[in-house]
Amino acid sequence: MTTTYGGWAGYVLRVNLTTKVITKETTETYHDYIGGMGIGYKVLWDNHVDGIKATDEENRLVISAGPLSGSGAICSARTTITSRNPVIRNHLITDGHFGGHFSPELKFAGYDAIIVEGKSDTPVWLKIVDDTVTLEPAESLWGVGIFDTFAAVSKMMGQQAQVAAIGPAGENLVAQSTIQTQGGHSAGGHGSVLGSKRLKAIGIIGTGTVDIAESTTNEQLRALDDHILGIIGANNNGVVPNQPQSWAEYSSSGSRWRGGPGVKWGAADTPVELEETPWDDRQKVGMRSSMAEMYFGRDEANKIFKRPGGCHSCPIRCFCEIKNPKMKTEYKLPTENITNVCLGFLDPWYSMGKPSSGEKRTDIQTVGAYYMDYNGIWSAYGQLSHVMREFTARDFWKIILPAEEYAAINWAQYADQDAHFMQDYYTRIAHGASYNGSNIFGRMLGQGLHNFINDDGELYNIEDILNEVESPRMAGLTFALESDEGYEFYGETYSVFLDSHVKVFNRSMVGGVHHASESAGQVGALLNTVFNRDPQCHSHINLINCGLPWAKIAEVAESMWGPGAFDPVKHYTEMNTSKAKFAKWCLVKNVLHDSLTLCNWMFPLLVSPDVNRDYIGDSSIESQMFSLVTGIETSEAELDAKAETVLQLHRALTVLQMNEPNQREKHDVLSEWVYDLDHDMNFGDEGTIKMDRDDIQIGLDMFYAEMGWDKDTGVPTRATLEKFKLGYVADKLESLALLPA
Structure with a gap:
């Protein structure tokens, strides 16, 4: 250990695949950013390169754990993966996550994170056994499916090894690809980053432990576990x-x-x-x-x-x-x-x-x-399947695909709901351009929605895809929506931003609806404007979907954020400051969990099943865990402030990467269907999730005020960045004319 604190393993591995040099550095550099996501965003800020793509050699990928992982703290085994993401427009930086046993094993080996940089000239896999870290040849694994890769690496290392790997999709640089570990745990969007670097897998055996602060007793840990x-x-x-x-x-x-x-x-x-x-x-x-x-x-x-x-x-x-x-x-x-x-x-x-x-x-x-x-294919939280289902229902594929390719797909199996269809379907996506024939079908689905629509959400001329022409953006194909099949009709030009069935929620990120207005009205909508992909935020879901009566949920919400913070699902009221505070709290807790690395599917615990507690939970458990494990006595407010530091850095990194000071109009923009669905209903009517354009703009005003972001642009102000000890970030943005005046 290089630290007097508990929790952190003490070291970060830096693996340069170009030079084959592997070095260690202290984790203490990143303590102010907690761990997990915080390490990822700090590394990528410090190593930012303008204008690169996710699969460029200059891009870095960070696999990181937080101080709770491996400590035995309940639900603390998440792993964060941070890098540029080819599924996202402009290849913005995102963080993906998987569970399982990988991050504890990483910690047991003595490491809080792995920074992967450069590009190998041949396929390799990374072997970690405590202090012994080597790059091993992976030619025999290249082209092998993920399950067989797990088995092969485990056979070489021993059954106790924890393995993360990519499949054929990542190797073929398919954007919709994952990095996975055993047991079905999957982090989406970065498989092709490892594929571009020719890193097939990482295997870890750690024989150490995660030290707990010397001042913490076993009785204190048991008491906290019992409380949880x-x-x-x-x-x-x-x-x-x-x-x-x-x-x-x-x-x-x-x-x-x-x-x-x-x-x-x-x-x-x-x-x-x-x-x-x-x-x-x-x-x-x-x-x-x-x-x-x-x-x-x-x-x-x-x-x-x-x-x-x-x-x-x-x-x-x-x-x-x-x-x-x-x-x-x-x-x-x-x-x-x-x-x-x-x-x-x-x-x-x-x-x-x-x-x-x-x-x-x-x-x-x-x-x-x-x-x-x-x-190793990523669904992008349903976006892949929404496109497949809706394009098939409207017979778009027959229009888009060359006749020979369309005829080669067994549509009879699809119509009969025959699971044999699954093999060819996912194989086409995973192999992309290397699949026999034109495979426009697999290439369109696999490269991410933003790659085959223009700024208005209309389909590019398919010749652009076939010929891999990345510009100019040509006029979209024209399709009529079949109104007699129950789809909304918007005119002759098809746009995914007008289509509630394809479910693209945020226009700039081109991500599907997930825990947005369909769950929490303006609170959910605002959450889906900040991150560069689906935020996978459950902070609000763990309250809204807890099952308690609406009145009890409203009571808890009011005690936390003020009157009117909570609306019953599909019965929304106008925006207010309490909802803005609720939205900020959700994101801060989400970032906190992904930095600790704690499961946001479970935490925070605002409510409980204990009738004797009047169903009230405890929102301070994270700080109690952190204090006992690290030995740094930290209140809930203090720990939330550390998480907000990471959130502010995330926003600044988006501004830097986009080279765009107007986040309000270029990033935080919802699709038109969010405002236009249910034509016979108005915003606020019971039974609809539709939002109101003016109300959302008021929501952004209030949310930006809570976050300390400039009202006109949505960019953090210097005062806000200085408050969170991010003055170096403000200096960089100001030097590029990206900081609000």
Whole structure:
């Protein structure tokens, strides 16, 4: 250790693939930025290069953990990956995340982060065994699927190795590609960055431990764990059961507390009937989030769910280990088991038109999940599948694709909802330009939506894609939307920014709707203006979807941010300052969790299942964890301020990278459908998620004021940057005429 504090491992690895030089530096440089995301953004600010793309040799990628990872703190096993992102317009810097056991193993080996730079002349993989770090040849792994890569590296290192790898999609520089680790844990958008550097995988064995501050006793840690286990809920912090149970005052169909009567782990070696899962039964915490029912429907889930899985030091176990024998018998896959969660299962289902629950849906989701992960493909939180589903429903592919390519795709399988379609579908996406034939289909879906639409959201002339011409931006193809199929009709020119079914929420980032106005009105909308991709923010979701009655949620929200902070879903009121404070709090907590690295699917814990506490949780748990692990006594407000430092740096880095001082009009812009859907309803009517243009502009005014950003441009002011000890950032922006006057 190079530090007197607990939590941090002490070192950062810098791996130069061009020179093959591997060096170590102290983590103390990054303590003010906490860890995880904070390390990533600080490294990329310090090493900023103008005008480069995600797959250029000059780009860097940072894999980082926070001070809580590996400490045993509950739900603290996330890993942050930060780099330029080819899925995003202008290849802006983003951070992706996966769970599992990788970051604890990184910490056990003695490292808080890995900085990857340069480009290898041949495929390699990085081998880390404590202090011994080497680059190993990976020619035999190049072209190999992710599951087989995990197996090969584990065979070479030992079964205890934690492995992160890319699949064929990353190798082929497909923008919609992932970096994954064992157990279905996936970080989206940066697979092609490693592919461009010819780094196939990273394997780690750490035999050390994460030191806890000397001043902290085991009794203090146990007491905090006991406190957390007494107030934590289920996945997304659902604190009431999904269905009535005898112990529960409330139930809610929207809660992810799925474990209860009628739920069965039917594919387990010895099937398990869950029965009731009382909030105060500590032996059943891991049974609360029986998520398979949410993805497959109860009848199917009860047949195929083997057991829940999850991450290091997490009692919630939100992942689904599924056993579908047809994967081997009918679909000729090498396994009948698949582990995944959320869009790992849902993206294939969305792509195939969302068939009803039953064997066909089960086959689509399990076979599709296999091919997605085998190839290392990212769904971009449904954006990939939304495009596929809607373009197919309107017969756009028949217009776009050359006749020979269109005929080569088995559309009969698609129409019959036959899971055999999944193999060719994801293979075309993963192999892009290297696939036989023109493969405009796979190339369009794989390169990210921003690459084949212009600034108005209209499709480029397809010749641009076929010939890989990146400019000029030519006139879009013209398609009519079929109004008799239930789609909104906007005229003759098709634009994804007008289309509520394709769900592009933010025009500049071209990201799909996810926990935005459909969940939290203006609060969710504002969250989706700041980050350069889907923020994957659950800070608000863990309150809004907790399952408690609206009145109780409103009471909690008012106590935190003031009157009118919370509106029931689909019944929104006008913007107010309380909502702006709520939005800022959500982002600060999101950044905090991704820097600590703590699970934002679970934290913060504003509410609890404990009726004796009047269902109130504890928003200060993160600071309690940080204080005990590091030995640095830190209040909730002080720790939030550290997280806000990272958030302010993120915004400044976006300004620098875009070389654009007008973030308000060039970055924080919502799509037109957000304001125009439900033509027979007005903003504020019960039952609609539509926003109002003027109200959102008022929201930006209020939000910028809370953030300390210039009202006209949305850029942090010098005073704000100085407040967070980012004077060097202000100096850089000012020198480039990017700082508000």
